């Protein structure tokens with residue numbers, strides 16, 4: 177088992193003591209992408225939860241398994257090897273442990289954060305992914321995720337009556353799109369051993385994703401929780417065979433609030449097994465203007481226009497749990 181370095185930093189990571197008992201939620205919509213009204217199902221799930229799983233997605237299990245095995249291998253390598261992949265310059269890409277972003281957020285995890293250029297790792301990201309096998313597995317996986325993001329966003333457009341149907345999908349799969357990929361490893365937290373099971377530690381603190389859409393896969397170990405629209409936090413039952421899709425802030429704005437980005441977080445436990453997740457974040461080109469689509473404007477726009485570059489810059493100055501859209505809301 178891999179043990180994270182510098183466990184002393186744990187005092188900066190909040191222990192959650194379940195002030196509210198969260199339930200395992202059986203109501204996460206599972207959208208069958210090959211179903212007769214998949215577009216309607218996607219839109220309903222995005223409206224109700226901002227979150228859903230997809231089945232019959234067409235992504236071969238081998239693509240997922242190969243990357244998961246390489247991710248486990250990477251995180252099991254020596255701390256020196258992983259530290260050699262830590263970010264060098266101003267950008268946040270590379271290996272990180274416990275520190276999330278630049279403004280003091282901490283979580284019980286280690287990760288590899290990578291920039292994607294079109295359909296493969298960017299040149300810099302290629303250096304951070306240490307082996308050829310890991311790079312190949314990520315590149316293969318990212319191609320599948322771009323395809324899935326495209327399918328989902330075309331269905332969103334179809335379901336909402338936006339034309340052309342590629343209007344949203346093109347934003348995340350165009351040549352200049354700002355795509356990010358992250359591998360997360362949440363080892364069991366030794367300090368929780370002997371404490372009641374109601375104790376858990378923050379793995380990744382609550383937040384919404386700034387992009388249009390994020391697609392997550394995990395290795396069947398629980399930990400992901402989402403906030404329902406009534407504010408209740410629920411645990412998402414893991415499913416190795418599905419992908420989980422999150423609506424991000426940018427899609428919320430483009431749909432003038434009809435689809436809502438979902439607040440989510442990960443808690444680490446004391447169990448024996450690590451949680452490993454891989455997430456593709458579909459963002460638009462930096463110059464892309466983000467504003468409610470005219471076709472979806474029944475009344476007044478709820479947000480003022482910004483570029484993805486502006487929003488991203490503001491996001492990187494924020495704390496994880498901040499409401500990043502608040503400054504862009506129309507009064």
Ligand code: GA4
Nearest residue numbers: 268276277278356385386491492494495496
């Ligand atoms: C949340 C979604 C993605 O994981 C991410 C995160 C980014 C980071 O880890 O560097 C951020 C976070 C995320 C939003 C606010 C800022 C930036 C950490 C943070 C405190 C890669 C992203 O794009 O935004």
